[in-house]
Amino acid sequence: MPIDAIEKTAKNLVLTVQDYTLFAVRAFTNLYRPPIYWPEFLVQADIIGFGSLSIVILTGLSTGGVLALQSSATLAAFGATAVTGEFVSVTMIRELGPILTGVMVSGRNASSMASELGSMVVTEQIDAMRALGVDPYRKLVTPRIAATICMLFFLTIVSDACGIAGGGLVTVFMNHQNGTQYLNMAWEHLRYPDIVQGLVKPLFFGYILSSIGCFYGLRTTGGTQGVGRSTIQAVVWASVFIIFVDFLLTQVLLKLFPPL
Amino acid sequence: MTASLASAQSRPHPFGQQSATDAGPVVVFRNVSIAFDGPPVLDDVSFSVAPGETRILLGPAGVGKSVLLKLANGLMRPDEGNILLFGEEISHMPEEQLFPLRSRTGMVFQEGALFDSLSVRDNVAYQLIQEKVPDAEIDLRVRNALRFVQLDDTFDLFPASLSGGMRRRVAIARALIRKPELLLYDSPTGGLDPLTSTTIIELIVKERDVYHTPSIMVTHRIQDAFLLCNNRFDPEQGCMVPYPKGETDHDTTFLMLENGRLIFDGSLHELVKSQNPFVREFLQ
Numbered sequence: 001m002p003i004d005a006i007e008k009t010a011k012n013l014v015l016t017v018q019d020y021t022l023f024a025v026r027a028f029t030n031l032y033r034p035p036i037y038w039p040e041f042l043v044q045a046d047i048i049g050f051g052s053l054s055i056v057i058l059t060g061l062s063t064g065g066v067l068a069l070q071s072s073a074t075l076a077a078f079g080a081t082a083v084t085g086e087f088v089s090v091t092m093i094r095e096l097g098p099i100l101t102g103v104m105v106s107g108r109n110a111s112s113m114a115s116e117l118g119s120m121v122v123t124e125q126i127d128a129m130r131a132l133g134v135d136p137y138r139k140l141v142t143p144r145i146a147a148t149i150c151m152l153f154f155l156t157i158v159s160d161a162c163g164i165a166g167g168g169l170v171t172v173f174m175n176h177q178n179g180t181q182y183l184n185m186a187w188e189h190l191r192y193p194d195i196v197q198g199l200v201k202p203l204f205f206g207y208i209l210s211s212i213g214c215f216y217g218l219r220t221t222g223g224t225q226g227v228g229r230s231t232i233q234a235v236v237w238a239s240v241f242i243i244f245v246d247f248l249l250t251q252v253l254l255k256l257f258p259p260l
Numbered sequence: 261m262t263a264s265l266a267s268a269q270s271r272p273h274p275f276g277q278q279s280a281t282d283a284g285p286v287v288v289f290r291n292v293s294i295a296f297d298g299p300p301v302l303d304d305v306s307f308s309v310a311p312g313e314t315r316i317l318l319g320p321a322g323v324g325k326s327v328l329l330k331l332a333n334g335l336m337r338p339d340e341g342n343i344l345l346f347g348e349e350i351s352h353m354p355e356e357q358l359f360p361l362r363s364r365t366g367m368v369f370q371e372g373a374l375f376d377s378l379s380v381r382d383n384v385a386y387q388l389i390q391e392k393v394p395d396a397e398i399d400l401r402v403r404n405a406l407r408f409v410q411l412d413d414t415f416d417l418f419p420a421s422l423s424g425g426m427r428r429r430v431a432i433a434r435a436l437i438r439k440p441e442l443l444l445y446d447s448p449t450g451g452l453d454p455l456t457s458t459t460i461i462e463l464i465v466k467e468r469d470v471y472h473t474p475s476i477m478v479t480h481r482i483q484d485a486f487l488l489c490n491n492r493f494d495p496e497q498g499c500m501v502p503y504p505k506g507e508t509d510h511d512t513t514f515l516m517l518e519n520g521r522l523i524f525d526g527s528l529h530e531l532v533k534s535q536n537p538f539v540r541e542f543l544q
Binding site: 132 | 376
């Protein structure tokens with residue numbers, strides 16, 4: 001019996017990976033093939049981009065502030081509190097900005113996509129769309145993926161800026177250091193490859209979170225309970241996958257842009 | 261067929277497009293089987309739908325009626341056998357090639373399957389909007405379709421504010437607006453009160469007798485099936501009237517499923533005379 005259960009789980013896992021791979025390839029190729037539903041793209045861009053702005057600003061400000069707080073204590077031991085600005089800006093732009101924005105947007109939008117599409121599946125709206133001669137992949141999935149990739153890019157920039165601002169506020173008002181020095185260090189030690197690294201990642205994260213959200217939504221079975229299950233799976237797998245891909249991407253990007 | 265109905269046959273369709281006429285069967289199932297992690301849901305099912313024919317698919321719940329309907333327009337694919345839709349083999353047809361074929365069919369889902377986020381107007385006009393038909397023409401055709409299902413006043417409403425019966429009628433309007441060449445009704449009266457069920461059946465009778473669109477109607481309600489077979493739409497009175505005693509609609513025939521197998525294919529007369537124990541039990 002336990003062997004049967006393990007075999008069934010393993011088969012399900014392999015089947016899910018296979019289905020997701022096919023789904024991801026199809027979704028990716030659809031990004032470059034007409035028809036492209038621009039009105040749906042704009043609606044999703046508004047929901048994903050503007051709708052996530054508040055959580056991204058708050059997360060960015062808090063993370064930058066925490067970085068400044070934590071680093072200043074350690075850096076003070078070496079008499080290097082002056083580099084707080086560099087530390088915060090490089091960490092935010094290269095790593096924390098993209099990944100935190102990805103995870104936050106995933107929590108908000110991968111779940112929303114999974115539940116929305118899942119509800120459409122269980123109420124046969126997806127079948128109705130197919131029966132009416134419209135491809136739900138192009139009508140529903142492609143605009144969501146394109147909008148997420150596009151808006152996550154800009155949200156990451158906002159998050160980076162807010163992180164640096166949060167670090168600056170903590171540096172000036174709590175650590176009582178010089179604000180001009182913080183900003184100078186933050187700006188002058190920032191290199192072009194740091195910015196490239198920070199802006200390449202959200203393109204991948206956007207694709208991952210939206211494709212996983214849509215994938216789990218469209219394979220929902222089992223009524224409203226199934227919708228809940230899909231939503232949880234979408235958020236969990238999108239977050240885990242983002243962190244795992246971040247690890248792989250960082251290695252590749254560090255090879256391409258080695259640190260000085 | 262009555263004279264009044266024969267004259268109605270030549271009337272132009274109010275929603276615009278005309279159906280293509282084709283001498284061959286509209287749908288053909290040949291030895292179709294399908295299973296989902298267990299015993300077959302459909303096992304070696306063969307039948308066809310001729311132009312102008314209405315086929316009523318009977319059977320208890322969970323016997324594979326809805327699956328059969330979804331196989332007919334390629335929403336599902338059979339494990340074995342062949343399905344021909346408008347003369348084209350669709351069993352292994354890629355999804356992208358199926359979309360144009362599906363847009364020639366109309367399907368009414370069990371619960372209506374209206375798009376929650378769209379108004380009744382946009383739901384009914386869904387296909388026309390995708391085809392970028394001008395707004396003025398869309399409005400006109402939607403109003404005609406809603407008038408056909410007697411829901412003129414719901415144009416701007418959203419599905420959430422409609423009753424179950426109204427949702428089904430909007431779903432019928434959505435299925436009819438592009439003048440389909442095949443109509444698929446998936447338990448259109450399921451879960452409705454008797455009065456509303458009769459209203460829905462009357463719409464199906466009206467569609468059948470005025471536009472003669474071939475169709476498959478899935479139901480487990482024998483009274484709906486008999487109502488459909490024993491009545492005709494009278495264009496002069498504008499309502500459904502019973503056939504004279506002993507007469508039924510010649511173009512309405514029956515199919516019955518039991519445990520995934522097609523156990524009956526024939527007319528109402530043959531159905532009521534059938535000696536098959538399951539058919540007898542179902543009728544009783």
